[in-house]
Amino acid sequence: MGVEALALHGLSIRLGGAQILHDVTLNVPAGSFTCLLGPSGCGKTTLLRSIAGFAPPASGDIRLGARSIADLPPEKRGTAMVFQSYALWPHMTVAGNLTYPLKLRGIVRAERDARAEALLDILGLSGFGARKVGSLSGGQRQRVALGRALIIDPPILLLDEPLSNLDAAIRRNLRGELRRLQQRLGITTIMVTHDQEEALAMADTIVLMRAGRVVQVAAPQDLYARPADLDAGRFLGVDNMLAGRPDDPVAAATLGFRSMDARIHATAPQDALVRHGTVLDCAYTGGGYHLQLQSGAEVISAVSGVPVTPGSQVCVAVPTASLMAFGADQMLLPNGSPPIAETVQ
Numbered sequence: 001m002g003v004e005a006l007a008l009h010g011l012s013i014r015l016g017g018a019q020i021l022h023d024v025t026l027n028v029p030a031g032s033f034t035c036l037l038g039p040s041g042c043g044k045t046t047l048l049r050s051i052a053g054f055a056p057p058a059s060g061d062i063r064l065g066a067r068s069i070a071d072l073p074p075e076k077r078g079t080a081m082v083f084q085s086y087a088l089w090p091h092m093t094v095a096g097n098l099t100y101p102l103k104l105r106g107i108v109r110a111e112r113d114a115r116a117e118a119l120l121d122i123l124g125l126s127g128f129g130a131r132k133v134g135s136l137s138g139g140q141r142q143r144v145a146l147g148r149a150l151i152i153d154p155p156i157l158l159l160d161e162p163l164s165n166l167d168a169a170i171r172r173n174l175r176g177e178l179r180r181l182q183q184r185l186g187i188t189t190i191m192v193t194h195d196q197e198e199a200l201a202m203a204d205t206i207v208l209m210r211a212g213r214v215v216q217v218a219a220p221q222d223l224y225a226r227p228a229d230l231d232a233g234r235f236l237g238v239d240n241m242l243a244g245r246p247d248d249p250v251a252a253a254t255l256g257f258r259s260m261d262a263r264i265h266a267t268a269p270q271d272a273l274v275r276h277g278t279v280l281d282c283a284y285t286g287g288g289y290h291l292q293l294q295s296g297a298e299v300i301s302a303v304s305g306v307p308v309t310p311g312s313q314v315c316v317a318v319p320t321a322s323l324m325a326f327g328a329d330q331m332l333l334p335n336g337s338p339p340i341a342e343t344v345q
């Protein structure tokens with residue numbers, strides 16, 4: 001398999017008179033797995049289509065390895081794309097679907113069959129070559145679609161929500177499978193998803209997008225712990241955003257944290273954000289309880305190992321290490337900035 005880096009420089013795309021992508025600059029290292037993550041309509045598919053050659057840029061450049069591919073037609077780029085909807089031919093056999101791109105390229109039968117056999121083996125579909133695609137499960141069909149993309153030996157693999165149509169359990173299994181396959185082949189891969197959990201589980205690097213722009217590029221752990229702004233935080237499950245107070249352990253206009261990091265305490269602990277409130281409701285979530293508290297004008301989401309009666313007064317605390325501090329401009333503040341900037345020299 002070819003392994004090439006991809007670079008986008010100041011890429012802008014206009015469709016139907018509207019600007020869909022704004023000045024996107026991005027480096028995707030060779031052999032890496034990158035996820036484009038963002039809400040529906042933010043431009044993820046358009047970005048993928050522009051790399052494949054189906055959406056011409058209004059300005060900017062797309063480079064694969066050392067060469068610019070921005071002006072090449074799709075078939076000259078050699079990129080391979082897999083869609084959510086499989087786009088397989090159901091009346092054809094698995095082998096027929098897999099080898100179709102090779103047939104188009106005039107590759108002889110013996111070589112087509114040999115490549116199909118090798119891929120079926122890699123995909124865990126040995127012996128399925130003669131089966132009709134219509135008789136396969138969703139997970140198996142998506143593997144065939146992946147095989148059809150890989151059979152042309154592409155320098156880069158583009159996946160548009162490839163797991164979104166599948167049941168939760170199959171999706172989880174296929175995540176691991178797809179990731180292992182990508183690592184084994186070492187192929188540069190860009191996958192679009194709107195599912196933050198999927199992106200966190202699979203990516204080397206996540207590209208967070210919003211309204212046609214790149215908001216943040218980070219490793220999953222960094223994105224999760226340090227989202228760039230309030231919206232990014234909300235998208236990554238930071239479900240509490242409280243107005244900062246002078247006696248809080250971290251100075252900020254807004255303090256963000258996830259309910260799983262907010263726990264009920266009998267007495268206020270040290271080195272934590274502390275709020276007092278009245279329990280509005282308490283819902284069992286399987287492993288524990290999820291609480292909603294009224295604290296002044298704010299509602300706080302928290303967790304508890306034991307049930308708490310609605311109406312009771314409680315103290316909720318969040319360890320300082322779990323807090324995200326945002327400034328008045330809604331941007332994340334630098335890590336480790338002291339609560340009071342006082343230096344005695």
Ligand SMILES: Nc1ncnc2c1ncn2[C@@H]1O[C@H](COP(=O)(O)OP(=O)(O)O)[C@@H](O)[C@H]1O
Pocket residue numbers: 015016018020038039040041042043044045046047
């Ligand atoms: N061919 C098109 N003509 C005009 N607008 C389009 C076209 N394709 C997509 N769009 C618009 O571009 C925006 C981004 O779409 P898309 O890239 O499909 O987003 P995503 O994949 O993140 O859901 C949407 O507002 C969509 O309506």
Ligand SMILES: [Mg+2]
Pocket residue numbers: 044045046192
């Ligand atoms: Mg899309």
